[in-house]
Amino acid sequence: MEPKVLDSYGDVRIVESPDSPIPLYIVVPTEFTDEEIELLKDPRKVLPNYKDIMDKIEDFRTSVEKEDFLRQYLEVQLEKEGIVTENLEPLINTIMDDVFLGYGRIGPLLRDDDLEEVMINGVELPVFVFHRKHGMCATNIEFTTHSSLNELIDWMSRYAGRKISREVPLLDAHLPDGSRANVVVAPAAPYGPSVTIRKFKKIPYNIIDLVVIKSIPIDLAAFLWVCIEGLAIHPSDILIAGGSGSGKTTLLNALAMFIPRRERVISVEDTLELNFDFLENWVPMEAFPSVLERGATKLNMAALVENALRMRPDRILVGEVRGVEAETLFVAMNVGLNGSMGTIHANNARDTTIRLMEEPMNLPARMFRLLDLIICVNRFYSRTRGVIRRVTQVSELAGIEKGVVQLGDIFLYDQDKDVTQRTEYPILLIEKISDRTGITKKQVQSEVYIRQKILEQMVKNNIRDNKHVCDIFQEYHLNPKTVISRFNLQKEIESEIKRMSKV
Numbered sequence: 001m002e003p004k005v006l007d008s009y010g011d012v013r014i015v016e017s018p019d020s021p022i023p024l025y026i027v028v029p030t031e032f033t034d035e036e037i038e039l040l041k042d043p044r045k046v047l048p049n050y051k052d053i054m055d056k057i058e059d060f061r062t063s064v065e066k067e068d069f070l071r072q073y074l075e076v077q078l079e080k081e082g083i084v085t086e087n088l089e090p091l092i093n094t095i096m097d098d099v100f101l102g103y104g105r106i107g108p109l110l111r112d113d114d115l116e117e118v119m120i121n122g123v124e125l126p127v128f129v130f131h132r133k134h135g136m137c138a139t140n141i142e143f144t145t146h147s148s149l150n151e152l153i154d155w156m157s158r159y160a161g162r163k164i165s166r167e168v169p170l171l172d173a174h175l176p177d178g179s180r181a182n183v184v185v186a187p188a189a190p191y192g193p194s195v196t197i198r199k200f201k202k203i204p205y206n207i208i209d210l211v212v213i214k215s216i217p218i219d220l221a222a223f224l225w226v227c228i229e230g231l232a233i234h235p236s237d238i239l240i241a242g243g244s245g246s247g248k249t250t251l252l253n254a255l256a257m258f259i260p261r262r263e264r265v266i267s268v269e270d271t272l273e274l275n276f277d278f279l280e281n282w283v284p285m286e287a288f289p290s291v292l293e294r295g296a297t298k299l300n301m302a303a304l305v306e307n308a309l310r311m312r313p314d315r316i317l318v319g320e321v322r323g324v325e326a327e328t329l330f331v332a333m334n335v336g337l338n339g340s341m342g343t344i345h346a347n348n349a350r351d352t353t354i355r356l357m358e359e360p361m362n363l364p365a366r367m368f369r370l371l372d373l374i375i376c377v378n379r380f381y382s383r384t385r386g387v388i389r390r391v392t393q394v395s396e397l398a399g400i401e402k403g404v405v406q407l408g409d410i411f412l413y414d415q416d417k418d419v420t421q422r423t424e425y426p427i428l429l430i431e432k433i434s435d436r437t438g439i440t441k442k443q444v445q446s447e448v449y450i451r452q453k454i455l456e457q458m459v460k461n462n463i464r465d466n467k468h469v470c471d472i473f474q475e476y477h478l479n480p481k482t483v484i485s486r487f488n489l490q491k492e493i494e495s496e497i498k499r500m501s502k503v
């Protein structure tokens with residue numbers, strides 16, 4: 001039986017094979033000429049200043065910038081050497097992977113933005129990938145020798161500046177393109193080294209993307225815009241909860257685009273993932289990236305969050321709260337750093353409060369008064385839709401009764417209908433926002449309404465580019481009227497506001 005082609009793009013073919021329970025992800029190899037093969041054996045020969053270039057690429061913050069710079073440099077260099085080729089792009093990619101980025105044979109996988117994860121289970125085994133559309137696939141790429149896989153691991157550990165050995169067989173690191181890698185070697189991995197790479201999405205999702213792919217309903221997005229921007233007075237404090245790979249970091253990154261650009265934001269993470277390049281005054285901090293020294297990591301996260309308090313932040317954002325830093329984050333909220341946010345590993349809102357109150361976070365119940373919302377995200381797999389991620393619950397903190405944190409669900413996911421809907425409970429946070437900002441509840445509601453209309457226009461006009469999306473949020477923050485008139489929303493908004501004031 002002919003394998004059925006499920007997808008095909010660039011040099012990638014994804015096929016269904018009768019011999020495999022999961023799809024095969026095939027990277028079609030380039031047929032290099034003999035001269036090209038010779039060149040690829042030692043490309044440094046034609047790159048006299050490659051060490052300077054290695055230093056230089058460290059100065060770029062994003063992988064896109066790094067790769068663009070390298071591509072240009074290699075193109076010029078190959079031309080200087082009089083190398084004429086029909087395989088320019090694959091040749092440049094291979095040199096880039098072998099000499100500069102260290103990715104070797106998994107380079108093509110790291111360049112495919114449709115992949116979420118790359119998994120190497122050892123030698124002479126297919127490398128697995130998790131595809132955004134097709135889920136888990138086996139690839140035609142494998143490491144055929146121990147030395148080739150060890151080379152990759154050595155390079156990762158050198159890049160991270162952390163040793164990996166029999167004594168310290170675990171490593172967490174981030175790669176030059178911003179991806180996050182976890183490595184396990186013997187004796188912890190007795191059958192050979194294992195490498196798991198959570199790929200960094202080159203162009204992060206923004207809130208419009210998340211609305212379009214139905215991860216978040218538009219009315220919730222509008223409400224969160226009001227909460228996070230805080231009407232320029234008092235933004236809300238929010239935690240994003242979910243299981244592993246559910247989309248917490250992605251949602252936090254997208255929501256951060258609502259933060260006014262002039263604010264000073266300090267982010268603290270275990271392994272760098274958040275990318276707030278759209279903010280002007282952002283300082284990312286990374287805790288010690290070592291799994292074995294988790295104890296130290298916890299201390300380190302806490303020390304960094306504590307240090308962040310001394311950096312004159314407007315907000316502190318913590319990528320994965322898991323230790324004593326929880327209390328420091330809440331202290332930050334208490335000293336007026338409103339709009340602080342974080343992610344936490346928990347299945348739902350109740351679970352989040354329990355986790356925060358138990359070892360090792362030990363957060364006292366009274367601290368929960370400082371938190372406004374818990375947003376929960378989940379990942380599902382369905383045969384018809386593939387992998388989907390949804391905001392499944394938004395709970396507000398409604399007080400403490402007899403030491404128990406009271407939660408009110410304001411949005412809930414209905415799995416049968418595949419929609420996240422507003423519940424019947426009134427939103428107390430609207431009242432809180434009204435108290436904090438000195439405008440009426442109705443005005444807060446109108447504000448949510450206006451912003452929903454703007455988001456709808458952005459969806460309708462397919463405004464998806466991150467810069468464009470951020471610019472609209474920033475412009476609205478400074479001058480709402482211009483945005484309203486750009487989208488021709490004056491009349492609609494006026495009549496709604498009139499209607500609201502009569503209710």
Ligand SMILES: Nc1ncnc2c1ncn2[C@@H]1O[C@H](COP(=O)(O)OP(=O)(O)OP(=O)(O)O)[C@@H](O)[C@H]1O
Nearest residue numbers: 116201215242243244245246247248249250251389
């Ligand atoms: N709403 C979404 N729709 C589609 N893909 C998504 C969505 N959110 C995240 N992803 C993708 O899922 C993967 C995991 O996302 P992310 O890193 O945000 O999850 P996480 O919950 O922070 O994971 P971890 O528990 O490992 O920290 C990434 O490849 C990301 O691009």
Ligand SMILES: [Mg+2]
Nearest residue numbers: 248249250343
């Ligand atoms: Mg995460």
